[in-house]
Amino acid sequence: MSALQLSHDELVNVYRTMRTIRRFEERVMQEMATGDIPGNTHLYAGQEASAVGVCLQLRDDDYISSTHRGHGHSIAKGVDIDSMMAELFGRASGTCGGKGGSQHIADLRKGMLGANGIVAAGAPITCGAALSAKLLGTGQVAVAFAGDGAMNEGVMSESFNLAKIWMLPIIFVIEDNGFGEATANAFVSAGSFTRRAESYDIPTIEVDGTDVFSVYAAAGEAVERARAGGGPTMLHVHVPRYYGHYSGDPDTYRTPEEKAAMRRERDCLSNFRQRVKEVSLVETAELDAVDEQVEAAIGRAVSAARAAPFPPTSALTTDVYVKYL
């Protein structure tokens, strides 16, 4: 039903953004192996429908905060992939001038308040952004993305409480991929996440995160409530995580069969293709063309990043303060 609410062009764009995230992640994994992208990174592949379904409901000036797994949220919010790729390569042309890296990509012009290396830390910061929106009367809403691991951090509960007592225009999107780092959720989480939020009188919606239309519909309800002054909502989104916790994770805690089944049965991109085919809204050939365009765009981003200069050594001590003395 929700698919029909989107125009043909919107559908193509939803697909394009999901495919861009997927190819971005696959290419990052590949470039990590060459050693050209330093350090390590946490890949979002498999969870695309969550970021895209939520961000499709947002205005350009609405706020989001992200997690250590932040590439998908950034792309879905409209952050430029060329500068993101350059940031991952540590180049001066990166989103953060090469000073942030994968876990700190931020673009305030796009309302993207940062990926975050500290689990659950984005939740209170996003409460602050929602408070700004409320006090300044801008009509903006704020979305705090977090994983199932974050739900066991105390600051998450503190943020639920603050969001509710202050009736903040905020949506907590809990992307539950079943693992906090390498530990299965079943071992470490008591009770139900939705009941935790409900105990603060925060309305919750449980969603299949491989279906972009379900996420879009749920986010729509939450955003509408937030903009109307109805306070926070929590979305519990069930998503697969295609890769391990981080790029060097041997991911031996899941069997190859399990992972193959996950990619076969819980793929938001095939799911999308299936749905639009059923209602004859977008031709398969058109989606194939999008795949090619995305492939070329990612290729250009990687080439440009590789060719870009590193930041000058003098940048080491700039941007610490607006003005120190």
Place this chain on the structure above:
Amino acid sequence: MAQKSFRQALNEALHFEMGRDPRVIMMGEDLTGGAGANGVKDAWGGPFGVTRGLLDAFGPERIRDTPISEAAFIGAAAGAALTGLRPIAEIMFVDFAGVCLDQIMNQAAKFRYMFGGRAKTPLVIRATYGAGSRSGSQHTQALYPIFTHIPGLKVVIPSTPYDAKGLLLQAIRDDDPVIFLEHKMLYDTVGDVPDGAYTIPFGEARVARDGKDVLIIAIGRMVQVAEEAARKLASEGISAAIIDPRTTSPLDEDTLLDFTETIGRVVIVDEANPRCSVATDISALLADKCFDALKAPIKLVTAPHAPVPYAPNLEDAYIPSADAVVKAATSIVKR
């Protein structure tokens, strides 16, 4: 000039700046003190009476009593600062920074750098610190070395009512995150404070007393201890200069180095624990930059490397005393 207490000076600064700039908001525990109980809205004006009258003047949207959840509201203040407000968040006792240190050191302090200079975080975190109130180990620490260590934060430690007002106004107008530390035992001290608004720039030490035989560098409440010591030293014919850095980040290195070059004998008085502290930091700076001017070893008078005790005799012994400063100064002057 009008005589006002440290507490009153801070209150005037808050009133003035909130009136001048609608983006300034405050949040913290019990800021209004007992709000909502029996219709009483401003029962105490905050745990130390610093925020009295602000609720009536600016309303509950801008003066926000928070739940007891420092990680959430300090984080929210950081997020609000990142998105257009100028929050002042109060941590009742700086010891409680332990439960929200992530938001201070990993978030607010890092936004600007991690985001490649494309963010500013005009946040002031006010907190009380310091021993002397018989409050035990978890309500009395002098934790400014921890904050001074972290790039991205500015750290302000006023010692007089005049400085308290001028430095707080400066802190609120500053576009970087500022930790503003108020010693509990200074709130009732009185001094000259102008009625109008004025600011004191960060990174400019105050020469509290001029002298020629020994230089005493003192932090926060220790300036009082240094002044008492200087009076005693004067009666023994020793002339002591006192410098109050006022901000430990930025630190006015020039003034400290100039006075050290001229006087050549230095005592540093610091209430914080001695390891990796402001005292050791300044000592290292002076030894590094003007070793040849030193006529004697730099002496440090600090608290011991121990938590603050409860028993009155122990707590009194914990806090650096004027006598200890006199002894240290005498030992290097008469060397």
